[in-house]
Amino acid sequence: MNRYLRYSIPLIIFVVIALFLGWGLRHDYDPKHIPSPLIGKSMPTFSLPSLEQADTVISDKDLLGNVYLLNVWATWCVSCRAEHETLVQLARTGKVDIIGLNWKDERDKAEVWLRQLGNPYSVNIFDKKGRTAIDLGVYGAPETFLVDSQGIIHYKHAGPVTMQLINDTILPIVEQLKSKG
Amino acid sequence: MRRLFFVLSLLFLSHTAFSATLAEYSFETSQQDEDFRAIIEEMRCLVCQNESLAGSNAELAVDLRNKIYDMMQAGQGKDQIIDFMVARYGDFVLYSPPVKPSTYPLWFGPILLFIIGAVVLLTILRKKNRSRETELSTEEQQRLDNLLKQSTDSRNADQ
Numbered sequence: 001m002n003r004y005l006r007y008s009i010p011l012i013i014f015v016v017i018a019l020f021l022g023w024g025l026r027h028d029y030d031p032k033h034i035p036s037p038l039i040g041k042s043m044p045t046f047s048l049p050s051l052e053q054a055d056t057v058i059s060d061k062d063l064l065g066n067v068y069l070l071n072v073w074a075t076w077c078v079s080c081r082a083e084h085e086t087l088v089q090l091a092r093t094g095k096v097d098i099i100g101l102n103w104k105d106e107r108d109k110a111e112v113w114l115r116q117l118g119n120p121y122s123v124n125i126f127d128k129k130g131r132t133a134i135d136l137g138v139y140g141a142p143e144t145f146l147v148d149s150q151g152i153i154h155y156k157h158a159g160p161v162t163m164q165l166i167n168d169t170i171l172p173i174v175e176q177l178k179s180k181g
Numbered sequence: 182m183r184r185l186f187f188v189l190s191l192l193f194l195s196h197t198a199f200s201a202t203l204a205e206y207s208f209e210t211s212q213q214d215e216d217f218r219a220i221i222e223e224m225r226c227l228v229c230q231n232e233s234l235a236g237s238n239a240e241l242a243v244d245l246r247n248k249i250y251d252m253m254q255a256g257q258g259k260d261q262i263i264d265f266m267v268a269r270y271g272d273f274v275l276y277s278p279p280v281k282p283s284t285y286p287l288w289f290g291p292i293l294l295f296i297i298g299a300v301v302l303l304t305i306l307r308k309k310n311r312s313r314e315t316e317l318s319t320e321e322q323q324r325l326d327n328l329l330k331q332s333t334d335s336r337n338a339d340q
Contacts, residue, residue: 034227037271104240130244137269139227139241 036137036156043070043151044135051102051110051124058125060151067177068097069170070145071121071161072133074105075113077141083160084117090166091120096174100124103133103141146170148177206250216259221246223276224266233276 023029047059071087073080091098100121102110107126114121127133136145139158146155155173157165208214218235224245226237234242234249245266252262266274278284317325 034273035271037268104244130241131248134244134248135269137271139270 030159033158034139036153038137038145038153039156041153043145043147043153044132046125046127046132046135048125048127048132051100051107051126054107054126058123063099063147064151065149066097067146067148067174068099068122070099070101070136070147072101072103072136072138072141072143072145074103074141075109076105077103079160080142081117083142084120086161086163086166087120088118089163095171097122101133101136102126103138104128104130144170146173146177148180206246208253213253217250217253220249220259220262223263225274225276227270227274 043060043063045060047057050056050058069090073084087098090096098120100123102124104127110124110126114124125132130138136143142160144157144161145153147153154177155170157170161170206214206217208217221235222233224234226232226234226239226242226245228239228241229237232239232242234245249262249266252265257265263275272278272284278287280288
C-alpha cells in the first residue's frame with residue numbers, strides 16, 4: 001500500500017499541474033477580461049455635448065426612462081469597425097436603443113465614419129477628454145454597457161459584441177429589464 | 182561587448198523617457214510629489230496590465246495620471262484617490278490586492294503550501310530516524326549476542 005502511494009505521488013502532481021494548465025487554456029478564458037465593479041451601480045453623472053450638435057448638451061438624466069445599450073467607440077479603434085456592422089443590424093431590429101459614447105475622438109472623423117458605415121446610434125455623446133469613460137471604468141474600446149430605465153448598469157462587455165452575444169446574453173437581459181418596467 | 186554596451190545604453194534611454202513623462206506634473210510640496218509617485222506606482226495600467234501607471238505610456242495611463250494629478254491638486258488624499266480608482270476599475274487596478282475572502286488563496290496559499298511541505302518533510306525524516314532506531318526483538322537480540330560472543334571467542338582463540 002505504502003509503495004503504491006509513493007509511486008502515485010508523481011502522477012498526482014502531474015494531474016494537478018495538468019488541471020491548472022488546462023484551466024488556463026479553456027476557450028472562454030480571457031486574461032484581458034476585468035470584471036466591472038459598476039454592475040448594479042448607477043450610470044455616472046455626466047454632461048457632455050452631443051456628437052452631431054456641438055451646442056446640445058446631453059446629461060445622464062436625459063437617458064433615464066429607457067433601457068439602452070451604451071456603446072463606447074472611436075474611429076481610431078480597429079475592433080470598433082469590426083463591430084459596427086453588428087450594431088447596425090441590431091439597431092435595425094429596433095429591439096433596444098443604442099447610445100454611442102464617442103471616446104477621445106475627433107468630431108469630423110466620427111461624422112464621416114457614421115455617414116459611411118451607417119449610424120446605429122439614437123444619439124452620440126462626445127467625450128473628447130475621456131473623463132466620462134474613466135468614470136465608466138473604460139479601459140479599451142469597444143465596450144458596451146446595458147443600462148435599465150432607472151439608469152442602473154446591468155451588464156458590461158469589453159471587446160466587440162457579436163450577434164451570438166447579443167442573442168444569447170444581451171437581448172434576454174433586455175427583455176427582462178423591459179418587462180420589469 | 183559592443184552589443185552589451187548598446188543594450189545598456191537603451192536601458193538608460195528608456196529611463197530618461199520615463200522621467201520625462203513625469204516631469205510635467207509639478208506640485209507645491211515635495212510631500213505631494215512623493216504621494217503622487219507612490220499612487221501611480223501602486224496602480225496597474227489596465228491596457229498593458231504588467232506596467233504600473235507610472236511606467237506606462239498608453240493613452241489611458243496618461244489620462245489616468247492626469248486625472249489623479251487633478252484630484253491631488255483639488256486637495257484629495259491618497260485614500261480618496263485609491264477609492265475612486267477601485268470604484269471604477271475594481272481591485273484589479275491595485276498592484277497589491279486587498280485582503281478579503283476572494284483573495285485569501287492569494288495571500289495565504291503560499292504559507293499553507295509551506296506548512297504542508299514542512300509537515301511532509303518532517304514526517305518523512307521522522308520515519309527514517311525511527312526505522313534506524315528500531316529495537317530488536319528478544320530473538321534477534323539473542324542472535325546478536327551469540328554472534329558477538331562467537332567473534333570474541335574466536336578472537337581470543339587466535340591469540
